[in-house]
Amino acid sequence: MRPEEQPVIRSLPLFQQMTEDNFDRLMRGAYVQSFPPQVELITEGDPCDFLHIVVDGEVELVATWCGRETTMGIVRPVSTFILAAAVKDAVCLMSARTLEKTRLVLLPAIDVREVFEIDNGFSRAVVTELAVAYRGVIRNTKNLKLRSSLERLANYLLSQKNLAGGAKSFELVMEKRRLASLLGMTPENLSRAIKALRPYGVKVDGNCIEIVDSSDLERLAKPTHLIDGNGI
Amino acid sequence: MRPEEQPVIRSLPLFQQMTEDNFDRLMRGAYVQSFPPQVELITEGDPCDFLHIVVDGEVELVATWCGRETTMGIVRPVSTFILAAAVKDAVCLMSARTLEKTRLVLLPAIDVREVFEIDNGFSRAVVTELAVAYRGVIRNTKNLKLRSSLERLANYLLSQKNLAGGAKSFELVMEKRRLASLLGMTPENLSRAIKALRPYGVKVDGNCIEIVDSSDLERLAKPTHLIDGNGI
DNA sequence: AATTGTAATTGATTAATGTCAAACCACAGA
DNA sequence: TCTGTGGTTTGACATTAATCAATTACAATT
Numbered sequence: 001m002r003p004e005e006q007p008v009i010r011s012l013p014l015f016q017q018m019t020e021d022n023f024d025r026l027m028r029g030a031y032v033q034s035f036p037p038q039v040e041l042i043t044e045g046d047p048c049d050f051l052h053i054v055v056d057g058e059v060e061l062v063a064t065w066c067g068r069e070t071t072m073g074i075v076r077p078v079s080t081f082i083l084a085a086a087v088k089d090a091v092c093l094m095s096a097r098t099l100e101k102t103r104l105v106l107l108p109a110i111d112v113r114e115v116f117e118i119d120n121g122f123s124r125a126v127v128t129e130l131a132v133a134y135r136g137v138i139r140n141t142k143n144l145k146l147r148s149s150l151e152r153l154a155n156y157l158l159s160q161k162n163l164a165g166g167a168k169s170f171e172l173v174m175e176k177r178r179l180a181s182l183l184g185m186t187p188e189n190l191s192r193a194i195k196a197l198r199p200y201g202v203k204v205d206g207n208c209i210e211i212v213d214s215s216d217l218e219r220l221a222k223p224t225h226l227i228d229g230n231g232i
Numbered sequence: 233m234r235p236e237e238q239p240v241i242r243s244l245p246l247f248q249q250m251t252e253d254n255f256d257r258l259m260r261g262a263y264v265q266s267f268p269p270q271v272e273l274i275t276e277g278d279p280c281d282f283l284h285i286v287v288d289g290e291v292e293l294v295a296t297w298c299g300r301e302t303t304m305g306i307v308r309p310v311s312t313f314i315l316a317a318a319v320k321d322a323v324c325l326m327s328a329r330t331l332e333k334t335r336l337v338l339l340p341a342i343d344v345r346e347v348f349e350i351d352n353g354f355s356r357a358v359v360t361e362l363a364v365a366y367r368g369v370i371r372n373t374k375n376l377k378l379r380s381s382l383e384r385l386a387n388y389l390l391s392q393k394n395l396a397g398g399a400k401s402f403e404l405v406m407e408k409r410r411l412a413s414l415l416g417m418t419p420e421n422l423s424r425a426i427k428a429l430r431p432y433g434v435k436v437d438g439n440c441i442e443i444v445d446s447s448d449l450e451r452l453a454k455p456t457h458l459i460d461g462n463g464i
Numbered sequence: 465a466a467t468t469g470t471a472a473t474t475g476a477t478t479a480a481t482g483t484c485a486a487a488c489c490a491c492a493g494a
Numbered sequence: 495t496c497t498g499t500g501g502t503t504t505g506a507c508a509t510t511a512a513t514c515a516a517t518t519a520c521a522a523t524t
Binding site: 044063094117120124128130131135138140141142144146184226227 | 296317349355364369459
Binding site for chain 4: 192
């Protein structure tokens with residue numbers, strides 16, 4: 001592991017509250033590895049052997065069924081994934097693949113469970129992490145069941161604008177076909193949906209989005225912190 | 233609280249691992265209350281003041297947006313709901329309403345958080361509860377994004393058949409319009425979908441469902457433990 | 465500069481799903 | 495028994511979204 005990486009991991013909420021001893025123990029058993037793009041790190045249905053920490057790069061979480069595939073999320077540095085499967089010693093419900101060259105820290109799930117059993121600060125941090133994740137998925141379900149694809153796109157663009165600090169224009173952080181899958185639609189449908197937002201002041205040039213007047217778009221999107229909120 | 237109720241609650245996985253002292257403490261602060269049908273117990277967006285335990289009756293979890301409404305789940309005895317909001321001291325992302333006369337035990341969320349901070353057995357039990365809940369919602373998301381409404385219905389019927397012990401015929405455990413909402417479709421669409429399953433050996437008479445040959449229906453439904461599993 | 469591969473777009477079409485209205489049915493209460 | 499009420503079903507239709515095919519755009523490579 002690079003000298004700067006261990007402190008970064010330590011500073012994650014998930015690892016902040018545990019004892020120095022137990023953190024060291026986790027780190028001693030950790031593997032660090034770099035992967036090229038398009039590598040399948042985890043396969044849906046396989047047992048979960050490692051808690052994954054993305055320290056650099058980008059990982060896509062995908063789910064499949066009967067030849068169909070959908071993007072469940074994108075993981076960026078520095079954060080973890082498949083925590084639930086790791087602590088429950090269960091099979092993975094999603095596959096994970098690198099989107100670009102990616103550096104991972106892999107904590108053996110068996111170590112994670114062992115430390116989880118003895119370190120109370122860690123087990124409480126896991127609760128927080130899971131509670132936030134759970135509420136995130138509930139929000140996502142509401143988004144899918146209550147909104148049309150156009151409305152989902154409109155709200156996605158508004159939330160991205162916020163993430164970009166409210167700047168009038170910003171770049172899409174992923175390929176459009178991936179965004180389409182994340183939003184639960186086809187690439188063709190996304191392409192048309194983007195056009196359909198033009199009357200609401202959305203201008204698109206390649207990956208660059210410009211929202212002329214947010215309140216215009218909000219009239220359609222009707223964002224709410226009960227769906228579009230971030231952990232609050 | 234009735235004499236038989238406290239032991240039942242104690243035997244829930246969530247409360248099994250905590251100390252007797254802390255359990256007593258939670259129970260001393262508990263309210264027990266009965267509600268008639270169609271009472272709104274929790275309103276989406278409100279702060280979460282109590283961890284709810286259904287000891288008798290039936291509660292529906294619903295989410296709304298812009299006048300639209302969808303059923304997110306049904307809670308039956310004996311189990312809890314809004315655990316995540318209670319431990320995080322956050323607003324509720326779903327509303328809850330009684331479907332029939334319902335008896336609830338209400339644990340003040342502030343007590344739950346207090347005990348959570350001091351009782352390590354409890355905090356670990358919360359992890360298990362949340363991890364299972366999280367994985368359940370992930371499964372649900374896959375169900376929604378990867379399957380058509382007909383496929384969701386087919387899989388629902390197969391899982392209900394299993395819950396009924398594999399009996400050839402069984403009763404629907406909820407009104408059809410509620411089932412429709414749970415599956416993410418309209419009542420009209422459900423009605424037609426049921427008919428569309430007739431070629432696959434599904435016979436319906438009111439609330440009674442008969443599946444002539446499961447393997448017939450499975451050819452369409454293609455159930456998998458990665459979507460239709462129960463906590464495994 | 466030409467070539468290749470992939471993503472993105474566009475148009476035409478089909479399929480899936482929702483909406484609206486009416487009819488039907490079961491059941492509780494008068 | 496009658497009668498309202500609300501859930502269910504059905505049909506006609508509208509809307510939404512997926513599919514298929516073709517084209518364009520673009521970036522990487524030769």
